[in-house]
Amino acid sequence: MGILRTDRVTGLGGANAISGSVFFTGGTTGPIITISHSQDFAFDTSDFTIEFWIKKQNGSNRVPVFAQQAPNGTDDYGCWIELNADNTIEFQDQESGAFASTGTIKEDTWTHVVMVRDSNTLRWFIDGVASGTSSYSGTMKDSKYSLVIGRWGESHYDNSYYAGYISNLRIQKGVAQYTSAFTPPTNRLEKTPETVLLCCQSSSDVTREETGKILIASAPTNGAFPQATHHTPNSPVGFSTTTDVGSQYGSTFDGFGSFATSTYMVPSGGNTRERNRGRGLIMGGAVSPGATNTTQIKYFDIAAGGITEDFGQTTVARRSTGSFSSSTRALMGGGFVAPTSPHTISDVIDFVTIANTANAIDFGNMQSTGYAYGTASNETRGLFAGGYRPNNGAVVNTIDLITIATAGNASNFGDLTRQVRSFGGFSSSTRGVFAGGTYPAVQDVIDFVTFSTTGDATDFGNLTDARDNVYGSSSSTRGVIAGGRDPNTTNIIDFITIATAGNAIDFGDLSQTSYYYNAATSNSTKAVWIGNGSITNAAEFVTIATTGNATDFGDQNGTAQHSNGACSDSHGGL
DSSP states (O other), X not given: XXXXXXXXXXXXOOTTBOOOEEEEEOTTSOOEEEEOOOGGGOOBTSOEEEEEEEEEOOTTSOEEEEEEEOTTSSSOEEEEEEEOTTSOEEEEETTTEEEEOSSOOOTTSOEEEEEEEETTEEEEEETTEEEEEEEOOSOBOOOSSOEEESBSSTTOSSOOBOEEEEEEEEEEESOOOOSSOOOOOOBOOOOOTTEEEEESOOSSOTTOBTTSOOEEEEOGGGOOOOEEESOBTTBTXXXXXXXXXXXXXXXXXXXXXXXXXXXXXXXXXXXEEETTSSEEEEEOOBSSTTSOBOOEEEEEETTTOEEOEEEEEOSSOOBSOEEEEOSSEEEEEEEEOOSSSSOOEEEEEEEEETTSOOOOEEEEEXXXXXXXXXXXXXXXXXXXXXXXXXXXXXXXXXXXXXXXXXXXXXXXXXXXXXXXXXXXXXXXXSEEEEEOOBSSSBOOEEEEEETTSOSOOEEEXXXXXXXXXXXXXXXXXXXXXXXXXXXXXXXXXXXXXXTSOSOOEEEEEOSSOOSOOOEEEEOSSEEEEEOOTTOOSEEEEEETXXXXXXXXXXXXXXXXXXXXXXXXXXXXXX
């Protein structure tokens, strides 16, 4: 067994770390989770404890967290918990009426909430602080209706849905777990003998429940489904790539692509995770064809899938940019600024530190204004290739070079074999590869360069189909290229082995034809494409080492975007 390298291990955690939550989109068509009627939810005269972590959005309206209520809202209901417009939280049952907290819930902030019946007293606790008491000696009614998370009831007349996150929802019957001020738990809640419901804990399965109850996730009126996510109370930025992950994800390792017992002893508990190996970013773009450009930066966990989270803002709103990264920094360069004439084209390069959430910072400038590049990078160098550059005679074969760790302006690397725009790029640690594109017609050409040198690109081979607006991503050995126009939109996925020149081979298909799958990134195993021809929030992925059709990955949060850039801290699995 190897030696435990304490200089390379941080945040020894445990198996009981909080790892998941459920996201609800809210609105008038939002998702719900339904649990069939059970005597377990009939509190009668017994003590009970209801607790959960919550991070709410859109708090201006009165919205339910969960409820057991008749469709008409009048004749038969058990109890419910709701968020009021004044940010108090309220408990109500048919016999006792309403009981609101004295404290409030902050918008977009994880808050621990507890409702307790302690003998003849109802108690609220917010973040462990006593937040109101009320005397109650009555019998709480048993409703015949299902318990619904995210709405007033399964088919209620009031189309108000909860918007935000819920984590570790636990209901205990027969015990008042908290009777005075306490420190909120930092570990995932456990099933006790009194537990009758424990859910919203999984980062991958919305319907997982620890007492054996059947949970049904649904999207009334064709809305969005509830989505499992890594975004948890112990990880306010969604999942941890911070300096010390603490108990959130167990042990974190630097410097190796995988955990090896020949190098490290296995820690006593918890999972293992290598830092900077799993966060994807989506940067800039536009919200619809010809519409306003955006400064939004979003991020997501490539390994887990799910929804994106807000990261920060770019310095300039623009689309059709180029993006790439090292394991620590993400950069976005150039782009189309003005959606209508007179057109404005940027030469600005922004950067962010991937492990943080913050607004982008100015890095420098490209050699000229431009957009619609192909990009590639390794751990030290990034390349902006080709594109439409009006200052250089429109569509060019120029390759710009920057050193990722050092802010400054781009310099000349060399030239592609052709003039081209609207094409895909990806890389291994040694090679940058550029495929497809258009000028003056769609192309099937694949070029490559060697990062360690400067100079002109070399012919690699050809795609299976000539097309533009393709978007590539890679592992350390294999590149995958998806979508595009030939000139009709396609669902083609090609692949190549990066170290070996030759023509691309058919990999499989996207679920739909698209040339707006232009946010493409990867970790060492998954390639992800976000957006599609209908400008939706949809995302798809493939496992790079295999072949086959793409499958659903998750969604962007907020407004759907297109023509944006994407990268990750594990680009190409480097």
